[in-house]
Amino acid sequence: MKRFFLTTALLLAITAQAQRLDLGWPTPSTAYLEGRPLEEFIQPTATGETNSGLFGCRRSGGAQFHEALDLKPLKRDRRGEPTDPVFSVLSGVVRYIGRIPGNSNYGRYIVLEHTDVEPAIYTLYAHLAAIDPGLNTGDAVTRGQVLGTMGRSSSGQTIPRERAHLHFEMGVMLSRDFESWFHWKKFGSRNQQGLWNGMNLLGFDPLDFYNEFRARRVDTFRDYFAQMQTAVRLRIGIRRTPDYVMRYPALVTKPMPADGVIGGWEIHVNEMGLPFSFTPLTPMEAMGVGIDEVRVLEANETLLKQHRCQSLVSSKRGSWVIGRDLQEVLQLVFGLR
Ligand SMILES: [Zn+2]
Structure with a gap:
């Protein structure tokens, strides 16, 4: 009782x-x-x-x-x-x-x-x-x-x-x-x-x-996703809006471009490869990122080392290469093949 x-x-x-x-x-x-x-x-x-x-x-x-x-x-x-x-x-x-x-x-x-x-x-x-x-x-x-x-x-x-x-x-x-x-x-x-x-x-x-x-540091899932740590930040030359973004609009950081034309996306994934932040890019902002191209802008090596069971990115001759697990997430979320 x-x-x-x-x-x-x-x-x-x-x-x-x-x-x-x-x-x-x-x-x-x-x-x-x-x-x-x-x-x-x-x-x-x-x-x-x-x-x-x-x-x-x-x-x-x-x-x-x-x-x-x-x-x-x-x-x-x-x-x-x-x-x-x-x-x-x-x-x-x-x-x-x-x-x-x-x-x-x-x-x-x-x-x-x-x-x-x-x-x-x-x-x-x-x-x-x-x-x-x-x-x-x-x-x-x-x-x-x-x-x-x-x-x-x-x-x-x-x-x-x-x-x-x-x-x-x-x-x-x-x-x-x-x-x-x-x-x-x-x-x-x-x-x-x-x-x-x-x-x-x-x-x-x-x-x-x-x-x-x-501990009352978060009240909602929106709060919780907003405080996730960025393990990898990347840009993707995909002009569609993924259904993931339609289903989880709380993860989009700013309104879609007024003319509805998207040049690509900048996304943040956490240490398990979970995409928790999406910023739509205008064609101008996405300039230099090819169609279907994925470009790693930033990777938190300390965080990645602590969670090595998920292969997100690895460094090869000074540039970042997308690992198997992150590749699968991007295939599923953005329809990349
Ligand atoms: Zn279990």
Whole structure:
């Protein structure tokens, strides 16, 4: 009872300001809200290191990107399986339900899109044991609504019972034209997840976001994206407006040119390759950047070195070369082939 009261009080406190997000936590654990140590709510991999359950270049000695937080269960049944419900952290719309665990490394999972926040981020809840049978794609959900039950479903590596957890992501969707990119890449498999395929999603660090929000350094996602650090700044000679920009207009730094003619874009990406700032350039401003050309203006080497699991740019004979991961982001966002 005391625990329940505390959570409610905290939620009320963080939603007191009108424009501040109405944000919840995805599991019944109150450890994070109470400021308790990470060990109490983060589920590590077999290494046992708490860091391995966090977002970022945390696995295989820093070479592997984990795009989520792995959250521990509080309660288990007699067989040792978790019974924790999983909650929607914001109001939103159900965009994808993966009911067949064998179809994805996410196992059974749900993707929500939060269309009443800016940018309209997605949240993803994976490895579920069960999904609320009444939940359908297109349904509206409220903050705190039960989506399913925590578990350990996955098409890939078996997650042992003792390491059952919720894989919780927050991020952006790269392209509405994902299917054509997927086809062009010739993966030799079928895309079963549509737009909500993990390759079309790019996360940011949920824990960092919650920390900034709790400390009241940010009130909204717009604030949070505005304070992201620039890992790479570049110019692109593309005259179209990407659907990413149409869907996330909060990321555009200035109005479109009055005559509607765009010569290109200047963009900033963070250390994971997430584009968080777009400036439309007039043809005059874009002069010198060829059609479809990508020119790196600036790269923060210190930041890139700290996050070496994502290959964004590398230096070759004094000039910057775009790495594989950033290339894919640009292919998806700008339709580059
Ligand atoms: Zn995970």
